[in-house]
Amino acid sequence: MDKTYKSKRVVLWLGLVLIAALTILSIYGAFVGAARARSFFNSVPLILYWFVFLIVLVLGIGVFPRLVRTPSLLLIHAGCVVVLVGSMWASHRGHAIRNELLGTDKIPQGSMQIYEGGSEKHVVLDGTGEIKELPFSIRLKDFGIEYYQPGYLIVQSRNGKTWRIPAKVGTRLQLAPDLMTVEIVRKFENFKITLEQGKHQVIDQPGGGSNPALEIRVDHSSGSAATRYVFERFAGHPHPGDEFQFIYQRMAREYTSRVEVLRDGRVVAQKNIEVNHPLHYAGYHFYQNSYGSEAGWYTVLGVVSDRGLYIVYAGYAMLCVGVFWLLWFRELLSAKHRVTNR
Amino acid sequence: MEIKYTTQGLLIYVAMAAYLAAFVMTLARLRKAGRHLYFSAFILACVALGYRGYVVRHVPMQNLFEVFLCMGALVYPISIFCRRVLRVSGVTADMLIGAIVLFPAGFAFSDQPQHLPPALQCWLFTPHVAVYVLAYVFMAKAAYQGLCQLADIKPRQNMLEPEQATYRMIRAGFPLLTLGLILGSIWGKIAWGDYWGWDPKESFSLASWLVYVGYFHFRYMFGKKHARLNSIWALLGLAVIIVTLFWVNLSQLFAGLHSYAT
Numbered sequence: 132m133d134k135t136y137k138s139k140r141v142v143l144w145l146g147l148v149l150i151a152a153l154t155i156l157s158i159y160g161a162f163v164g165a166a167r168a169r170s171f172f173n174s175v176p177l178i179l180y181w182f183v184f185l186i187v188l189v190l191g192i193g194v195f196p197r198l199v200r201t202p203s204l205l206l207i208h209a210g211c212v213v214v215l216v217g218s219m220w221a222s223h224r225g226h227a228i229r230n231e232l233l234g235t236d237k238i239p240q241g242s243m244q245i246y247e248g249g250s251e252k253h254v255v256l257d258g259t260g261e262i263k264e265l266p267f268s269i270r271l272k273d274f275g276i277e278y279y280q281p282g283y284l285i286v287q288s289r290n291g292k293t294w295r296i297p298a299k300v301g302t303r304l305q306l307a308p309d310l311m312t313v314e315i316v317r318k319f320e321n322f323k324i325t326l327e328q329g330k331h332q333v334i335d336q337p338g339g340g341s342n343p344a345l346e347i348r349v350d351h352s353s354g355s356a357a358t359r360y361v362f363e364r365f366a367g368h369p370h371p372g373d374e375f376q377f378i379y380q381r382m383a384r385e386y387t388s389r390v391e392v393l394r395d396g397r398v399v400a401q402k403n404i405e406v407n408h409p410l411h412y413a414g415y416h417f418y419q420n421s422y423g424s425e426a427g428w429y430t431v432l433g434v435v436s437d438r439g440l441y442i443v444y445a446g447y448a449m450l451c452v453g454v455f456w457l458l459w460f461r462e463l464l465s466a467k468h469r470v471t472n473r
Numbered sequence: 474m475e476i477k478y479t480t481q482g483l484l485i486y487v488a489m490a491a492y493l494a495a496f497v498m499t500l501a502r503l504r505k506a507g508r509h510l511y512f513s514a515f516i517l518a519c520v521a522l523g524y525r526g527y528v529v530r531h532v533p534m535q536n537l538f539e540v541f542l543c544m545g546a547l548v549y550p551i552s553i554f555c556r557r558v559l560r561v562s563g564v565t566a567d568m569l570i571g572a573i574v575l576f577p578a579g580f581a582f583s584d585q586p587q588h589l590p591p592a593l594q595c596w597l598f599t600p601h602v603a604v605y606v607l608a609y610v611f612m613a614k615a616a617y618q619g620l621c622q623l624a625d626i627k628p629r630q631n632m633l634e635p636e637q638a639t640y641r642m643i644r645a646g647f648p649l650l651t652l653g654l655i656l657g658s659i660w661g662k663i664a665w666g667d668y669w670g671w672d673p674k675e676s677f678s679l680a681s682w683l684v685y686v687g688y689f690h691f692r693y694m695f696g697k698k699h700a701r702l703n704s705i706w707a708l709l710g711l712a713v714i715i716v717t718l719f720w721v722n723l724s725q726l727f728a729g730l731h732s733y734a735t
Contacts, residue, residue: 161676165673
């Protein structure tokens with residue numbers, strides 16, 4: 132057995148063992164959840180694993196001349212190398228090392244909370260909670276949520292039966308011939324109770340907050356009637372004596388943060404940040420992550436560095452082109468392989 | 474398990490019945506009738522899918538109900554493509570597979586229309602899901618060929634031996650599996666800021682991709698020397714795919730970013 136053949140076998144076996152190990156580790160990662168899996172795959176033993184994987188891939192390209200001679204195979208294996216290198220470059224540790232060596236201060240990943248009309252340049256780092264400053268600030272002009280219309284009133288009986296009633300004023304539904312009738316009487320965007328002349332009054336107060344609710348009238352088959360308020364944010368407990376639970380459900384179509392990027396007091400960029408439409412500016416991506424309306428509307432933007440991203444994408448492109456070239460165009464659809472089988 | 478007394482349900486049940494009737498006819502050697510029924514089942518599955526799209530007003534690939542409906546419509550064209558172009562047999566089994574993949578849509582999952590959440594309103598939604606659905610059908614056919622190899626079932630004349638057919642099916646499905654993984658990763662970056670977040674669904678998708686990577690390397694090392702192990706590898710791949718598709722979404726064990734896909 133010559134030496135080259137032996138080294139090829141060793142590299143192949145090593146590759147197979149590493150692939151099997153990563154398969155098992157991925158399944159383990161799925162069981163522990165994303166947060167723990169992320170820290171597991173970035174732990175020191177796993178960093179060693181990634182380096183060994185990288186070395187075996189490079190060794191494979193070195194000892195198998197076919198991998199170099201066949202462009203599709205080279206693209207696949209080199210693509211994996213590029214993805215691994217790009218991921219290492221983009222990782223939190225990669226950022227830390229480069230910041231240390233090059234004296235830069237790039238934020239790997241964090242979030243920022245901005246109130247409507249306000250601007251912010253501080254980012255809370257994920258994991259550590261450390262606060263860092265961007266070289267520019269983001270101003271939130273306004274934040275809005277667009278909902279699918281009309282929303283639904285969900286009625287659940289104690290035995291698990293469910294009815295969905297479109298939340299349109301005037302809609303009536305008798306749940307069953309011997310059961311009650313439910314009618315949507317009023318819709319509120321911002322439900323409030325005021326005290327006027329010693330009387331409690333329910334009002335829909337425009338602006339300055341959000342408390343979506345429905346007023347419903349329940350006519351029981353016995354002839355009695357009652358008014359109930361159902362809140363979107365505070366899924367109600369059944370009223371004492373009620374046999375049904377009411378839930379007001381609306382589904383968001385879009386969350387939009389209208390922002391401006393300010394540098395030295397000047398607006399240098401504008402964008403409506405939505406889910407799937409992040410802002411890309413100065414090496415960072417800004418994502419619509421969350422929102423809130425306590426003490427006024429605010430948005431929470433995810434801030435992610437774009438370092439290493441295009442290296443990873445280049446690796447993806449190489450891998451994808453290589454796989455299709457090799458398995459579809461070179462082998463599967465070639466005339467040669469239709470008549471002969473290996 | 475629920476029976477759907479709706480137009481959607483009726484279309485699914487009729488398509489299932491047509492797939493099953495095609496299967497029975499072919500087994501009974503009434504091949505011509507079987508072929509006609511198979512084609513009818515495909516048309517009915519397409520109508521069921523189109524009707525779903527009309528009702529929900531988006532490409533019907535949002536949840537498992539729609540994904541299985543989609544698979545039901547894809548079985549026929551893939552089956553014909555495999556037989557005519559790739560010389561992989563198994564058309565009779567595909568008729569049964571057509572009924573099997575429609576079963577969850579017909580009885581297990583709710584057909585309640587759902588709005589698209591903001592995260593799914595992306596141009597990558599359709600290609601990402603579509604290539605995965607295609608890949609899964611190819612891999613299911615690969616596993617079936619693996620079973621044939623293990624059970625020593627001979628193919629019809631001019632068709633590939635089961636071991637070679639398994640290999641060919643995996644070669645057809647693997648690029649799609651790779652593309653699905655990559656498109657999902659790019660979408661994850663656009664929507665959530667991470668091209669890889671170790672979400673349970675991502676982890677299992679990676680595991681299923683790696684099983685086939687392992688298959689290729691193993692087959693490269695040993696060729697057809699361990700044909701039974703090659704077939705077992707293909708079956709293992711399908712098992713991991715089934716977990717990725719079903720269990721990760723349905724089990725409480727795996728709370729993650731893909732929970733809307735149930």
